[in-house]
Amino acid sequence: MARITLDHIRHAYNARAQAAGDYALKEVHHEWEDGGAYALLGPSGCGKTTLLNIISGLIRPSEGRILFDGSDVTDLATEDRNIAQVFQFPVVYDTMTVYDNLAFPLRNRQVPEATVDQRVREILEMTDLAGMAKRRARGLTADQKQKISLARGLVRGDVNAILFDEPLTVIDPHMKWVLRSQLKRLHRQSGFTMVYVTHDQTEALTFADKVVVMYDGQIVQIGTPAELFERPSHTFVGYFIGSPGMNVMPAEITGATAMVGGMAVPLSGAPHLAAQSRIELGIRPEFIKLERGGLPVSIEKVEDIGRQKIVRARFAGQKLAIVVPEDEAIPAEAGVRFDPSAIGVYADSWRVEMEA
Numbered sequence: 099m100a101r102i103t104l105d106h107i108r109h110a111y112n113a114r115a116q117a118a119g120d121y122a123l124k125e126v127h128h129e130w131e132d133g134g135a136y137a138l139l140g141p142s143g144c145g146k147t148t149l150l151n152i153i154s155g156l157i158r159p160s161e162g163r164i165l166f167d168g169s170d171v172t173d174l175a176t177e178d179r180n181i182a183q184v185f186q187f188p189v190v191y192d193t194m195t196v197y198d199n200l201a202f203p204l205r206n207r208q209v210p211e212a213t214v215d216q217r218v219r220e221i222l223e224m225t226d227l228a229g230m231a232k233r234r235a236r237g238l239t240a241d242q243k244q245k246i247s248l249a250r251g252l253v254r255g256d257v258n259a260i261l262f263d264e265p266l267t268v269i270d271p272h273m274k275w276v277l278r279s280q281l282k283r284l285h286r287q288s289g290f291t292m293v294y295v296t297h298d299q300t301e302a303l304t305f306a307d308k309v310v311v312m313y314d315g316q317i318v319q320i321g322t323p324a325e326l327f328e329r330p331s332h333t334f335v336g337y338f339i340g341s342p343g344m345n346v347m348p349a350e351i352t353g354a355t356a357m358v359g360g361m362a363v364p365l366s367g368a369p370h371l372a373a374q375s376r377i378e379l380g381i382r383p384e385f386i387k388l389e390r391g392g393l394p395v396s397i398e399k400v401e402d403i404g405r406q407k408i409v410r411a412r413f414a415g416q417k418l419a420i421v422v423p424e425d426e427a428i429p430a431e432a433g434v435r436f437d438p439s440a441i442g443v444y445a446d447s448w449r450v451e452m453e454a
């Protein structure tokens with residue numbers, strides 16, 4: 099297992115790249131802890147696969163270095179990086195048994211047969227595959243085959259990291275839930291450094307200790323699920339994490355008061371703001387209260403989604419989503435009240451700290 103250092107990495111697919119926009123991956127400079135479970139989360143085209151391929155060695159970054167436990171592996175080929183990979187689609191040997199599929203990476207490295215047997219049995223148990231150890235992979239379902247791929251990814255005890263590229267894509271929804279929880283447990287038991295690419299926030303939030311949110315070729319935030327929810331560093335994080343996402347409204351700020359379309363919204367403090375920046379307020383639908391005497395709002399629609407209601411409203415000309423607990427009535431002539439401590443101020447999309 100290894101600590102992974104991404105040392106001022108940038109990547110452009112076009113060798114003549116110059117402007118920031120030419121880079122599929124803009125500068126990444128981070129250190130990922132040994133034994134951490136990281137999810138790379140973001141929409142299609144944001145650079146997740148590019149970053150994963152740089153870690154695996156499929157791509158050499160245009161700039162910067164990658165280090166495993168302090169040693170530079172930038173110029174090492176994938177097979178020399180001592181990593182395991184699990185892809186979107188199962189990679190299994192159909193003619194082999196489930197047991198032999200798992201034993202393969204170990205036998206390939208001349209691991210003594212007694213150790214192979216011990217390790218394979220351990221992983222078969224961990225992944226609930228023990229019951230089908232003697233079956234040939236041919237004829238198994240796509241779910242079962244992908245489970246074998248996952249198990250094979252875990253079988254070597256000496257890898258620097260395990261990289262997962264959208265591994266649950268072919269899995270049916272119920273099984274997805276089961277495997278996600280299993281992977282989390284396997285991470286705790288094994289202590290491997292794991293990097294998991296997905297565009298599904300539920301997958302990322304269940305699996306990872308730290309979620310790396312990517313947007314437009316940049317890492318916009320690395321944080322625990324709670325940090326991403328409570329303090330999104332960028333409006334994209336607020337919008338992408340949560341359902342519905344954070345409300346973002348253009349505003350003008352004077353001292354500790356924000357004006358949104360003529361309405362005064364109190365803040366918890368006065369933010370430091372550079373002149374000429376585009377200012378927005380971000381507030382999650384869960385931290386807005388509907389009550390009499392609040393700021394005027396017009397309710398357009400109420401969606402009942404089981405344990406909660408989502409109120410779609412318009413406030414000062416802006417769309418606003420509000421989450422109301424299922425058993426709470428929506429008062430007639432309701433107004434809105436924003437919890438000042440839950441309002442984030444964003445300048446050119448990045449969160450600004452409040453003055454103490």
Ligand SMILES: Nc1ncnc2c1ncn2[C@@H]1O[C@H](COP(=O)(O)OP(=O)(O)OP(=O)(O)O)[C@@H](O)[C@H]1O
Pocket residue numbers: 111122140141142143144145146147148149297
């Ligand atoms: N081989 C390539 N040559 C040129 N451009 C590429 C290549 N691979 C990716 N890109 C571009 O680089 C950017 C990042 O792509 P990347 O595949 O890393 O994103 P992603 O977040 O993994 O997306 P997805 O979830 O769709 O796989 C995109 O604009 C993509 O079009």
